[in-house]
Amino acid sequence: MGTSNGQPQLRLHGGVDMPALGFGVYQTPPEQTADAVATAIADGYRLIDTAAAYMNEREVGEAIAASGVDRDDLFVTTKLWVSDYGYDTALAACEASLRKLGLDQIDLYLLHQPVPSDLDLHVATWRAAEQLLADGKVRAVGVSNHTPPQLRRLIERTEVVPAVNQVEVHPYFVQRQLREVHEELGVVTQAWSPLGGVKRYWGPDDPDETQDPLQHPTILGLADTYGKTPAQVMLRWHIDHGFCAIPKSTRPERIAENIDIFDFALNADEVAAIDALDTGERGGPDPEVDHPEWFDVKIPD
Numbered sequence: 001m002g003t004s005n006g007q008p009q010l011r012l013h014g015g016v017d018m019p020a021l022g023f024g025v026y027q028t029p030p031e032q033t034a035d036a037v038a039t040a041i042a043d044g045y046r047l048i049d050t051a052a053a054y055m056n057e058r059e060v061g062e063a064i065a066a067s068g069v070d071r072d073d074l075f076v077t078t079k080l081w082v083s084d085y086g087y088d089t090a091l092a093a094c095e096a097s098l099r100k101l102g103l104d105q106i107d108l109y110l111l112h113q114p115v116p117s118d119l120d121l122h123v124a125t126w127r128a129a130e131q132l133l134a135d136g137k138v139r140a141v142g143v144s145n146h147t148p149p150q151l152r153r154l155i156e157r158t159e160v161v162p163a164v165n166q167v168e169v170h171p172y173f174v175q176r177q178l179r180e181v182h183e184e185l186g187v188v189t190q191a192w193s194p195l196g197g198v199k200r201y202w203g204p205d206d207p208d209e210t211q212d213p214l215q216h217p218t219i220l221g222l223a224d225t226y227g228k229t230p231a232q233v234m235l236r237w238h239i240d241h242g243f244c245a246i247p248k249s250t251r252p253e254r255i256a257e258n259i260d261i262f263d264f265a266l267n268a269d270e271v272a273a274i275d276a277l278d279t280g281e282r283g284g285p286d287p288e289v290d291h292p293e294w295f296d297v298k299i300p301d
């Protein structure tokens with residue numbers, strides 16, 4: 001793990017460096033996205049993670065253009081939505097994302113979802129990702145929400161191994177087995193919902209500690225030990241594991257809080273104590289189940 005700007009960087013295979021902490025904009029409404037991303041960049045975030053399906057790529061691009069930060073110092077991830085899967089459609093969708101983002105090149109381009117029952121479509125789409133990499137439209141290619149069998153099937157049929165698998169990871173869903181497969185294959189683990197937000201998005205308004213790891217006594221105890229907040233302890237757990245984490249917030253004070261994690265570290269016992277909070281239950285959809293309705297979500301130009 002190297003550092004840049006005092007922040008750890010993860011080396012992707014193929015040689016590209018990716019900041020270990022990024023800023024996510026899933027569920028950030030377009031009208032709040034440019035401000036949130038501008039705040040994040042001003043606070044020192046250098047990785048911005050969006051997706052065609054978040055419908056806010058244009059606003060992410062606006063904030064990047066206005067930031068005054070060199071393009072080379074920013075790392076921009078976006079994702080291909082399933083309704084654009086297929087070789088030609090994927091190439092066209094990447095062009096559309098580049099146009100909306102106002103960029104010549106995407107740093108990391110992810111296949112947003114696996115396609116559980118259509119391996120040919122999955123492979124054809126990955127071939128397009130390989131072409132985009134060869135053409136320099138993207139600097140690295142990866143996937144999201146893939147299980148070990150889905151990763152292995154794709155790798156068996158294609159040339160380029162995904163650099164990243166972006167999946168649900170937080171203290172209540174630690175993905176031990178998937179992470180072992182990532183290590184074996186040289187795939188970087190990128191955590192979406194690193195604060196366990198997904199456990200709360202569709203739950204009660206007033207979640208208790210069973211839905212909210214931010215309230216768990218182990219996390220609260222470590223926050224007390226280090227004089228940090230529960231969110232900072234959880235984000236540090238990701239960094240100390242060697243993951244990339246992309247917390248989302250629209251609130252300036254939390255955006256600042258979530259990057260203020262580079263002045264402390266958890267020891268191995270503390271990391272293990274958080275690992276032990278695993279419930280084995282994901283908050284997001286099961287990646288092995290087909291979601292035909294997702295193909296009805298079309299990405300507007």
Ligand code: A2P
Pocket residue numbers: 024192193194195196197198214231232246247248249250251254255257258
């Ligand atoms: P908000 O955008 O209102 O700040 P995750 O990235 O794990 O899905 O978590 C995102 C959720 O957690 C969002 O609901 C976000 O709400 C909230 N959140 C983000 N940062 C913090 C923080 N530092 N403390 C508490 N809640 C946070």
